[in-house]
Amino acid sequence: xxxxxIRRIFSAIVTIFVTxxxxxxxxxxxxxxxxxxxxxxxxxxxxxxxxxxxxxxxLDRPLVEQYVMYMERVLQGDLGHTIRGEQPVLxxxxxxxxxxxxLAGSALLIAVAIGMSFGFIAAYRRGSWVDTGLMTAAxxxxxxxxxxxxxxxxxxxxxxxxxxxVAGNDLENLVLPAVTLGVTNAAIIARLTRSSMxxxxxxxxxxxxxxxxxxxxTVLYQHALRAGLVPIVTMIGLQFTYMMGGAIVVENVxxxxxxxxxxxxxxxxxxxxxxxxxxxMFAVVVVTISIILDLIYVWLDPRIRYD
Amino acid sequence: MTDGDGAIxxxxxxxxxxxxxxxxxxxxxxxxxFTRAVFGNRGAAAGFVLVVVLGTVALFAPWIAxxxxxxxxxGGRLIPPDATHWFGTDEFGRDMFSRVVYGARLTIQxxxxxxxxxxxxxxLLGLVGGYAGGLLEKLLMRSVDVLFSFTETLIALAxxxxxxxxxxxxxxxxxxxxxxxxxxxxxxxTLVERNRPYFQAAYAAGAGHLRLLFRHLLPNIIPPMIVxxxxxxxxxxxxxxxxxxxxxxxxxxxxxxxxxxxxxxDYFKQAPWIMLYPGLAIMLTVLAFNLLGDGIREAxxxxxxxx
Numbered sequence: 101x102x103x104x105x106i107r108r109i110f111s112a113i114v115t116i117f118v119t120x121x122x123x124x125x126x127x128x129x130x131x132x133x134x135x136x137x138x139x140x141x142x143x144x145x146x147x148x149x150x151x152x153x154x155x156x157x158x159l160d161r162p163l164v165e166q167y168v169m170y171m172e173r174v175l176q177g178d179l180g181h182t183i184r185g186e187q188p189v190l191x192x193x194x195x196x197x198x199x200x201x202x203l204a205g206s207a208l209l210i211a212v213a214i215g216m217s218f219g220f221i222a223a224y225r226r227g228s229w230v231d232t233g234l235m236t237a238a239x240x241x242x243x244x245x246x247x248x249x250x251x252x253x254x255x256x257x258x259x260x261x262x263x264x265x266v267a268g269n270d271l272e273n274l275v276l277p278a279v280t281l282g283v284t285n286a287a288i289i290a291r292l293t294r295s296s297m298x299x300x301x302x303x304x305x306x307x308x309x310x311x312x313x314x315x316x317x318t319v320l321y322q323h324a325l326r327a328g329l330v331p332i333v334t335m336i337g338l339q340f341t342y343m344m345g346g347a348i349v350v351e352n353v354x355x356x357x358x359x360x361x362x363x364x365x366x367x368x369x370x371x372x373x374x375x376x377x378x379x380x381m382f383a384v385v386v387v388t389i390s391i392i393l394d395l396i397y398v399w400l401d402p403r404i405r406y407d
Numbered sequence: 408m409t410d411g412d413g414a415i416x417x418x419x420x421x422x423x424x425x426x427x428x429x430x431x432x433x434x435x436x437x438x439x440x441f442t443r444a445v446f447g448n449r450g451a452a453a454g455f456v457l458v459v460v461l462g463t464v465a466l467f468a469p470w471i472a473x474x475x476x477x478x479x480x481x482g483g484r485l486i487p488p489d490a491t492h493w494f495g496t497d498e499f500g501r502d503m504f505s506r507v508v509y510g511a512r513l514t515i516q517x518x519x520x521x522x523x524x525x526x527x528x529x530x531l532l533g534l535v536g537g538y539a540g541g542l543l544e545k546l547l548m549r550s551v552d553v554l555f556s557f558t559e560t561l562i563a564l565a566x567x568x569x570x571x572x573x574x575x576x577x578x579x580x581x582x583x584x585x586x587x588x589x590x591x592x593x594x595x596x597t598l599v600e601r602n603r604p605y606f607q608a609a610y611a612a613g614a615g616h617l618r619l620l621f622r623h624l625l626p627n628i629i630p631p632m633i634v635x636x637x638x639x640x641x642x643x644x645x646x647x648x649x650x651x652x653x654x655x656x657x658x659x660x661x662x663x664x665x666x667x668x669x670x671x672x673d674y675f676k677q678a679p680w681i682m683l684y685p686g687l688a689i690m691l692t693v694l695a696f697n698l699l700g701d702g703i704r705e706a707x708x709x710x711x712x713x714x
Contacts, residue, residue: 111552118553122565129569239450239701243694245645247652248668248686251675259676345560349649364653367568375568382561390556 108394112387119383123376124170125163130372135159138183138370157373179380180373182366189377193359197381200358203277203351204343210282211289211339216332218286219293220325226298234290241287246346250280250353266355277354281346285339293332300328337393341386443706451702457695465511472505476662481505485678495680497671499660506662507684513663514644514692517578521643524582526636529589534628536590537597538620551590559584563646567655574647574663577656581646585639592635596628630707638700641693648689664689 127134135154139145157180158166173180179189222234253276258266264276300306301324309319348360355361359378366374445451464471473491474481480500481492488495494503536547554562559581566580600606601624609623650656651665659670664685671681 114549115553115556118550119557126565126569131570239694239697240690243641243690243697245648245652245665245686245689245693247649247665248682248689251668251672251682251686255675255679255682341558345558348560348564349653352653363564364655367564367572367655372568375565379561379565383557386558386561387556 179377206278207281211285215286215289219290223297238287297328337390448702454698472508474502474505476509510662517647518640520578521582525585532590533593555587574657577650641696
């Protein structure tokens with residue numbers, strides 16, 4: 101257990117270390133002169149000013165030195181300033197991160213609740229029309245683009261029925277984006293749950309439990325569900341990562357004020373300090389959350405705990 | 408993004424029976440299995456038909472489309488679907504049906520180029536990593552793991568941020584983003600194949616590196632990779648449409664489906680058909696490749712077939 105923990109945290113540190121290298125070098129991969137591109141949209145910048153920016157970003161130094169400079173700043177919590185407005189990148193990101201986590205988290209809850217119950221029912225009624233219907237719905241859900249489902253929900257529930265406002269950042273604005281993100285991912289979880297439960301239903305211990313006359317509910321919920329949950333819980337960490345990625349798109353459909361929406365604007369404005377900060381923060385969040393979920397999983401499954 | 412339930416591992420999809428015979432005979436067997444997979448499974452057959460329809464539409468777009476995709480004022484502005492304009496017209500009076508038809512060409516391009524990039528690079532990385540062993544294997548596969556934990560959305564966004572928004576760059580970005588996934592599958596299949604008697608025999612007989620890699624390992628890795636690539640087309644189409652929807656891929660007036668949805672957003676209150684058909688087209692395309700990929704996977708994996 102301790103060994104697993106150490107290995108896991110070590111690999112997370114390696115991932116974040118590699119991210120910092122990639123992020124600090126990102127600007128050099130830009131074809132052409134990054135400083136000129138960054139300021140192409142703001143008029144009246146003199147060559148001297150551009151030179152000044154280049155110096156302040158350290159672009160005139162050797163690469164290794166640039167990386168060391170970058171890391172010194174990052175470790176002090178300084179992710180630089182935005183090109184437009186000269187605002188501190190870290191503050192901007194931290195102000196919006198809770199919104200993105202809230203969206204991804206609620207979507208995950210929706211996805212798990214719908215996905216697991218549909219998958220469980222489909223597996224239990226395997227081969228029936230219920231199974232066929234649910235799995236058809238699931239493959240349609242997997243194939244549906246987030247942003248399109250988002251637009252359709254907006255059209256029906258915000259424009260036609262006017263149950264929800266079209267855009268904004270109150271809790272009632274969370275419903276449609278969370279459902280959009282949750283439903284498409286529920287389809288993935290439903291398919292996984294179904295195949296996992298089918299494997300379990302075929303096993304001897306279930307047959308034994310049935311044969312000794314246990315009530316059906318006990319067999320289903322205490323024996324089968326528990327065993328079937330293990331592979332599904334493993335997937336949830338990965339699902340959360342998908343949710344964070346999907347949130348970037350969905351935030352833009354609904355005007356939800358999270359980091360994803362800000363990142364897309366930053367890409368349009370070629371605001372590289374903000375883009376770099378976003379990538380670094382996103383990687384840290386994803387890695388941290390997947391470690392936490394892994395630990396929960398280890399704690400749930402004694403076979404791993406005692407390995 | 409890639410393959411929703413993420414359950415593909417090498418062992419899962421490695422062909423089951425591999426009982427000697429010459430390479431030619433085995434290849435015919437594989438082809439036969441594919442044909443049976445496609446036509447013996449309702450879902451896969453439907454997927455195959457849809458893919459053929461998409462291909463036909465793309466190939467014969469100029470003959471199928473009644474108008475040119477960019478022709479403004481082909482009809483009045485925002486006309487609802489009728490006998491002349493089957494899918495209605497957009498805010499510039501362009502015929503939506505013609506635009507959707509021409510969009511099929513771009514979608515096929517996205518699929519071929521993005522999957523081509525991820526398949527070629529991922530396959531080589533996984534193959535070499537699995538074959539080489541030792542330090543090279545560790546180095547390659549650890550880097551792939553690090554990239555994998557970034558999530559595809561983040562890699563794709565970073566790539567677009569560097570390259571700048573355009574459809575070509577979006578295809579490249581989506582292709583790069585999926586490389587870690589393909590590399591992982593290729594790697595795990597290679598590990599399995601490396602321990603099979605045919606490989607051990609060739610190795611003992613003194614075959615050279617290139618011969619072992621490309622004559623012995625590669626032909627056996629291709630079938631499972633075809634499954635991954637088929638499912639990968641749907642992931643790539645979704646991801647690229649998402650980028651275009653965000654404005655980071657195809658730019659107006661390109662009839663790319665994602666960017667059509669993005670442009671139609673401002674009008675969807677008055678003209679919901681603008682967002683209906685391009686979205687439907689994306690969904691059907693993704694669905695087609697999902698069904699086809701699932702069908703082939705089931706045919707190749709006897710464990711799945713019995714359920």
